[in-house]
Amino acid sequence: MVGPTTFGYQVAGFGAGGLDLGVYQFIDSQTVSGQANIDFDNIKQDVYGTHFVHYQLDNATDNSIASVRLFESGTLETASVYKEHWYEIVANGANENSGAQTSTASTSRDHIRVGENAGNASLEFSTGYFYIYNAGNSSFHTSVNGHNVCLGTGNEVLSAFGGGVLPQASTVDGFRIFASTGGNYTGTVSLFGLKQ
Amino acid sequence: MKLIKAETLDTGVNFHDVTDVFSADYKEYMIVVSGLVGNESTATGANCRLLKASDDSAETGTVYEYGLYSLKAETSNSVSRDTDDTRWFNTFGGVDDGAQAGGGVLNLFCPFDSHNTFAMWNGTNHAGGPNFRSYWGKGVILNTTSYSGIRVDLNETAARIGGGVISIYGVC
Numbered sequence: 504m505v506g507p508t509t510f511g512y513q514v515a516g517f518g519a520g521g522l523d524l525g526v527y528q529f530i531d532s533q534t535v536s537g538q539a540n541i542d543f544d545n546i547k548q549d550v551y552g553t554h555f556v557h558y559q560l561d562n563a564t565d566n567s568i569a570s571v572r573l574f575e576s577g578t579l580e581t582a583s584v585y586k587e588h589w590y591e592i593v594a595n596g597a598n599e600n601s602g603a604q605t606s607t608a609s610t611s612r613d614h615i616r617v618g619e620n621a622g623n624a625s626l627e628f629s630t631g632y633f634y635i636y637n638a639g640n641s642s643f644h645t646s647v648n649g650h651n652v653c654l655g656t657g658n659e660v661l662s663a664f665g666g667g668v669l670p671q672a673s674t675v676d677g678f679r680i681f682a683s684t685g686g687n688y689t690g691t692v693s694l695f696g697l698k699q
Numbered sequence: 700m701k702l703i704k705a706e707t708l709d710t711g712v713n714f715h716d717v718t719d720v721f722s723a724d725y726k727e728y729m730i731v732v733s734g735l736v737g738n739e740s741t742a743t744g745a746n747c748r749l750l751k752a753s754d755d756s757a758e759t760g761t762v763y764e765y766g767l768y769s770l771k772a773e774t775s776n777s778v779s780r781d782t783d784d785t786r787w788f789n790t791f792g793g794v795d796d797g798a799q800a801g802g803g804v805l806n807l808f809c810p811f812d813s814h815n816t817f818a819m820w821n822g823t824n825h826a827g828g829p830n831f832r833s834y835w836g837k838g839v840i841l842n843t844t845s846y847s848g849i850r851v852d853l854n855e856t857a858a859r860i861g862g863g864v865i866s867i868y869g870v871c
Contacts, residue, residue: 526700526868552733552864553802586831588770610772610831636733636802636823643734643800646823648833665770666833668825672798697731699705699866 527555532693537563539687543694544574544677548639551696556649558680559630560690562621566656567685569618569629571647573638573669574677580669583611587667591619594659606665614683615667620653621685628690629653633666638675644668645675701869703728708863711738713856714748717865718755718848721811725869728810730790730849733802735824735863737794742826743855745791745801749810749840750848757850758840763787765818765838772831786852789834792824794853796861799825803834806870810846815839 530547546554560569573580588608607616621629633649648666655661669675680692708715721728735745748757761783769789770776779788792801803822810816818838825831851865 526702553731553804586772586825588772588776588831588833590768590770590776590835606770606776608770608772608774608776634802634804634821637800640734640800643736643798644825646800646802646825646831648803648821648823650821664768664821664833664835666821666823666831667772668823668831670825670829670831697866698702699731699733699864 526698527695528698530694530696532691534691536689537687539681541680541688541692542677546638546677546694547696548674548676552637552699553697554635554638555632555695555697556635556692557632558618558690558692559628560618560621560688561623561628562682562688563623563686565622567621567682568616569621569680570614570616570683572614572679573645573675575673575675577676579679581613583613584671585612585615585667585669586610587612587615587665589616589663589665591661591663593655593661595657615647617647617649618651619663620655620661622654627654641674642672644670644672703867703869705864705866708851708860708865710861711859713859714850714852715860716750716848716850717867718750720867721847723811725871726809727870728807729868729870730805730807731866732791732851733864735791735794735801736861737796738859738861740796741855741858742793742795743853743858744789744793746786746788746852746854747790747805748786748850748852749846750850752811752845752847755848758846759785761785762840762842763838765836767834767836770833787818787836787838789822789836790820791851792822792832792834793826794858795826795829799829813843813845815841816846
């Protein structure tokens, strides 16, 4: 086999130095400590049709929920206009019965969930990624789709996935990660644009 | 990881083929579609088929196995699966006209080699009602056919592509 043998974004360390390895093109990274809102306000939406965001976060409050709100031409959309569905698979319980797992859905949320159960225990964190589609096209709705792993309320592994949409045509030029349930975050969030 | 090819999708057609992108150079590929919209009001899924290396024709046999979670904002989720279908569904979400653009990311493993081809994907769309969908699927083709390309394939034969961009990356 010839060609690159590693993922670009893995080598990049998700913002550790802002490496740009060709496809996942580094835009910005923030390392925060005890911060309520993690804002990205220069996402180069006019350059990239698809964005990739990686995060590794812990929270001052156990079982916090990481969520996203979007900036439309500089204004944060905080109204209950987002649609979302989020699905969780946990490592204990009736795993063979998918109906026993947890999911949440809404057509009138004031955020889109992207991460579950960031905790406050030593060594505990919540990590994952999400894609943002069509942010820069003022004629399109912007959607988010992501995957997360963390520890559940019983200290078992929890895998979650899902996404949402801001169902109104607008130019999305930024996003905010915050705890829709929980306190302040400590960790790192990195933003990449996909070369196309 | 390398960008192999990026194309603007043809409009006014039911499917778009991208040929000669899988080769012996890579085992894994990532295919990203964004800004995918329909040409008319027919809301439908955006699926995929693979193109045979032998003649660039689409694999239309009942060789596509898959399991797919469909997460729905307005109701509970659903699961679909099959062991002998003719395509992988909702790999790139779906389409509608207007502002409701879809998109998705498909990872393909060993499409070119004389080897089973595995796939995993996530896609979104906001269509119909309009209703939001978050799709999460896994699939396999259990044969040794060599595939060198991919088809973005709208589910309804009457549906037409109105726009979008596809990018194919070699991962490793």
